[in-house]
Amino acid sequence: MAEAxxxxxxxxxxxxxxxxxxxxxxxxxxKLGSVLGYLAAGLAIGPFGFGLFREPEVILHVAEFGVVxxxxxxxxxxxxxxxxxxxxDIFGLGAAQVAVSGLLLTLTxxxxxxxxxxxxxxxMGFVLSSTAVIMQMLDERGELSLPRGQRAVSxxxxxxxxxxPLLAVVAVIxxxxxxxxxxxxxxxxxxxxxxxxxxxxxxxxxxxxxPVFRILARYGGREVMTAAALLVVVGAAWLMxxxxxxxxxxxxxxxxxxxxxxxxxxxxADVEPFRAILLGLFFLSVGMSLDLGVVLADWQxxxxxxxxxxxxxxxxxxxxxxxxxxxEREAVERAVLFAQGGEFAFVLYAxxxxxxxxxxxxxxxxxxxxxxxxxxxxxxxxxxxxxxxxETLSPDDAExxxxxxxxxxxxLIIGFGRFAQVVSQPLLARDVDVSIIDTDIxxxxxAGKFGFKVYYGDGSRLDxxxxxxxxxxxxxxxxxxxxxxxxxxxxxxxxxFPLTKLFVRAYDRGHSLRLVQAGVEYQLRETFESALVFGYxxxxxxxxxxxxxxxxxxxxxxxxxxxxxxxLSGGLQAGRGLMRGNLTTPQPAPYVKPRREGQALNEEAAxxxxxxxxxxxxxx
Numbered sequence: 001m002a003e004a005x006x007x008x009x010x011x012x013x014x015x016x017x018x019x020x021x022x023x024x025x026x027x028x029x030x031k032l033g034s035v036l037g038y039l040a041a042g043l044a045i046g047p048f049g050f051g052l053f054r055e056p057e058v059i060l061h062v063a064e065f066g067v068v069x070x071x072x073x074x075x076x077x078x079x080x081x082x083x084x085x086x087x088x089d090i091f092g093l094g095a096a097q098v099a100v101s102g103l104l105l106t107l108t109x110x111x112x113x114x115x116x117x118x119x120x121x122x123x124m125g126f127v128l129s130s131t132a133v134i135m136q137m138l139d140e141r142g143e144l145s146l147p148r149g150q151r152a153v154s155x156x157x158x159x160x161x162x163x164x165p166l167l168a169v170v171a172v173i174x175x176x177x178x179x180x181x182x183x184x185x186x187x188x189x190x191x192x193x194x195x196x197x198x199x200x201x202x203x204x205x206x207x208x209x210x211p212v213f214r215i216l217a218r219y220g221g222r223e224v225m226t227a228a229a230l231l232v233v234v235g236a237a238w239l240m241x242x243x244x245x246x247x248x249x250x251x252x253x254x255x256x257x258x259x260x261x262x263x264x265x266x267x268x269a270d271v272e273p274f275r276a277i278l279l280g281l282f283f284l285s286v287g288m289s290l291d292l293g294v295v296l297a298d299w300q301x302x303x304x305x306x307x308x309x310x311x312x313x314x315x316x317x318x319x320x321x322x323x324x325x326x327x328e329r330e331a332v333e334r335a336v337l338f339a340q341g342g343e344f345a346f347v348l349y350a351x352x353x354x355x356x357x358x359x360x361x362x363x364x365x366x367x368x369x370x371x372x373x374x375x376x377x378x379x380x381x382x383x384x385x386x387x388x389x390x391e392t393l394s395p396d397d398a399e400x401x402x403x404x405x406x407x408x409x410x411x412l413i414i415g416f417g418r419f420a421q422v423v424s425q426p427l428l429a430r431d432v433d434v435s436i437i438d439t440d441i442x443x444x445x446x447a448g449k450f451g452f453k454v455y456y457g458d459g460s461r462l463d464x465x466x467x468x469x470x471x472x473x474x475x476x477x478x479x480x481x482x483x484x485x486x487x488x489x490x491x492x493x494x495x496x497f498p499l500t501k502l503f504v505r506a507y508d509r510g511h512s513l514r515l516v517q518a519g520v521e522y523q524l525r526e527t528f529e530s531a532l533v534f535g536y537x538x539x540x541x542x543x544x545x546x547x548x549x550x551x552x553x554x555x556x557x558x559x560x561x562x563x564x565x566x567x568l569s570g571g572l573q574a575g576r577g578l579m580r581g582n583l584t585t586p587q588p589a590p591y592v593k594p595r596r597e598g599q600a601l602n603e604e605a606a607x608x609x610x611x612x613x614x615x616x617x618x619x620x
Contacts, residue, residue, distance in 0.1 A: 075255020205257020
């Protein structure tokens with residue numbers, strides 16, 4: 001094997017891209033997630049695998065920018081008012097989690113024989129969870145915008161803030177131990193620089209960014225806007241770094257300041273491709289940084305440290321989560337997700353090694369423990385998700401949710417999704433008395449914020465229908481989105497309340513046929529009318545007159561009705577000739593052409609053949 005070079009060459013770039021392209025699809029196919037795929041690929045091509053790279057820390061410093069961009073994008077989605085609403089989670093939940101985890105992990109380190117200063121720094125480095133790993137996993141699960149995802153982001157933000165005092169504490173410990181810490185600036189200067197950096201980012205984001213981007217949008221090109229977006233991220237990160245704060249925190253604040261800007265979506269679109277590539281590169285470089293020599297030499301200490309630190313931190317996080325009234329499942333999921341060390345540990349351990357608090361052996365072992373914990377997080381999360389039953393919110397415990405009971409309105413709506421929400425508007429506009437039931441507790445709570453009273457009830461159960469006033473209702477609107485549930489409701493209503501009218505939302509053509517055969521008063525495919533209106537507007541835009549467009553839509557509607565009538569008796573394959581397709585129907589041809597043309601056997605056959613030829617010529 002050729003000796004690995006210290007610089008980044010074209011071959012190295014190809015190796016990095018190939019590692020991600022090969023590993024990530026494989027690990028996603030195995031449902032292990034992209035993070036573990038990148039880490040494994042990095043280990044394979046790093047100095048302790050195939051040895052394609054000697055200095056992964058060089059790539060790590062560049063790739064950390066992926067985490068910075070990720071936090072910028074999160075900030076763009078977090079308006080100042082929304083961030084202010086999370087202050088309790090940031091400074092309450094976040095502070096409690098860091099404090100309790102740090103205390104228990106420090107005691108664990110002392111129990112393992114470490115001195116108090118070393119145990120404290122090792123513990124606090126492990127307390128600072130990996131923003132990159134957690135954000136990526138939440139993003140892949142689609143949970144970043146959910147309340148539990150927002151709480152996780154709040155904890156990460158507090159951990160980003162905690163790196164500054166922790167670095168100052170390292171300097172204080174070094175001074176107390178009589179080590180070389182005289183070059184460290186005083187704490188007041190560090191705090192002043194941090195506050196000043198935050199103030200500059202805040203003022204620039206509030207008063208400078210929008211005017212600058214307006215000028216660039218008018219006189220610059222697309223590439224200039226992209227460069228400006230990256231400049232915002234880099235500039236905010238650089239200012240925070242100069243102030244001793246986290247670069248990711250600077251990018252996040254810049255994103256928050258621009259979250260209400262008219263250029264928000266443009267900025268997000270411009271920096272998103274860089275985020276995805278650099279974040280993958282970050283995970284690759286972390287995998288490369290795992291020193292297998294240290295792991296093999298001290299495997300008992302490292303394996304024991306990984307197990308002990310992850311277990312103790314997980315217990316601490318679970319206890320804090322329950323103390324802050326998180327549900328059982330959310331507490332377990334947060335404990336598993338945060339029970340690892342993160343990239344800030346590398347910064348803290350490097351600072352401790354630089355001033356002599358850590359020796360080379362302690363630093364290498366602590367770093368290996370952090371990297372292995374990061375690699376194990378996707379696996380532990382997968383196991384918890386697979387073996388822990390899904391959590392269901394009880395309607396009795398949910399705030400603002402009442403069971404359907406003694407309802408007596410004129411119309412009963414079953415299911416209150418996007419379809420029923422629109423259906424309800426003309427009824428309410430005419431002051432029609434309406435009762436609404438659904439089984440989605442979160443939707444019921446959300447509907448209450450918009451002025452709807454929705455009761456909890458399963459419309460497929462006869463007792464719930466009676467409690468909902470089905471026997472008194474003039475009309476029942478079945479607006480659920482699952483066709484099999486709608487069929488069950490129709491069956492129950494038809495049997496128990498045969499005189500009640502049924503209007504049913506149909507999922508597709510086959511469902512419409514079943515509903516008509518079941519005897520409902522009216523059914524409508526949920527996308528049919530909107531698709532016709534959509535097609536009408538397309539014709540208008542293409543230059544057809546309003547009359548031509550209306551005639552065409554009516555022709556489509558008529559042909560659809562004729563086809564539907566034929567399908568009621570002949571099945572779904574009936575009436576296919578009434579549908580227009582964009583392929584020419586091929587004419588069947590014999591394998592061997594006959595020597596003589598076919599002759600009609602009688603006059604009736606001759607007339608039929610002539611009629612077929614005429615229809616083929618006219619396209620009828």
